[in-house]
Amino acid sequence: MRYDPAERLIRFHAAINALDFPTIDAFFSEEATYSSGKIGAVQGKAAIMAGFRRYFDEYPDQVARDSLVETVSRNAARSVWHLKATSATSGEPLLRDGEETITFDGEGRILKVEVTDYKSA
Numbered sequence: 001m002r003y004d005p006a007e008r009l010i011r012f013h014a015a016i017n018a019l020d021f022p023t024i025d026a027f028f029s030e031e032a033t034y035s036s037g038k039i040g041a042v043q044g045k046a047a048i049m050a051g052f053r054r055y056f057d058e059y060p061d062q063v064a065r066d067s068l069v070e071t072v073s074r075n076a077a078r079s080v081w082h083l084k085a086t087s088a089t090s091g092e093p094l095l096r097d098g099e100e101t102i103t104f105d106g107e108g109r110i111l112k113v114e115v116t117d118y119k120s121a
Contacts, residue, residue, distance in 0.1 A: 003108040005077035006069050012102070012110070013079065017064060019056055025049050029109040036115035059085035059094060076103045 008027075015023040028045040035041040042048050056062065062085035069079045078101045085094045098117040105111050 003104070004071065005073075005075060005102070005104055006071045008104055008108050009069055009077040009079055009102050010066070013064065013066060013081075016052075017062075019060070021049070021053070024052060027110050029105055029111055032110050032112065034113045034115075037117055038115075058088055060088060061086050062094075072101065075105070076101055078102075 012024070012027050015027065025045065028048055030045050031043075032045050032048055033041060033043055034048045034051070039051065042051055062083055064081050064083035066079045066081050069077060072078045078099060080097075080099045082097045083095070086092070087094060096117055098115060100113055100115045102110055102114075103112040
């Protein structure tokens with residue numbers, strides 16, 4: 001099956017914005033990895049999904065917008081994004097800008113997510 005990596009990334013981000021956990025889960029391969037400077041590396045779909053649930057328990061109102069989505073290889077796409085959310089615990093706002101590169105397997109499931117946060121000015 002052939003797919004467009006940029007379109008897969010757009011659909012993945014739409015599922016996240018909708019907090020559609022079954023669809024988010026279906027995107028990941030069992031052996032997926034997720035790495036970010038903020039959280040380090042997470043291995044495996046179950047651990048990644050547990051992290052998503054913890055994060056969205058704390059930031060249930062997150063709104064993220066992509067300013068760029070591009071295919072970077074046959075099986076990978078990159079996005080540049082901005083997000084804002086509010087901590088359910090403290091009420092403090094969270095503002096982040098960054099990019100991520102997602103690598104997919106031959107079936108279009110996510111093998112790797114690499115997140116880079118941009119430095120605040």
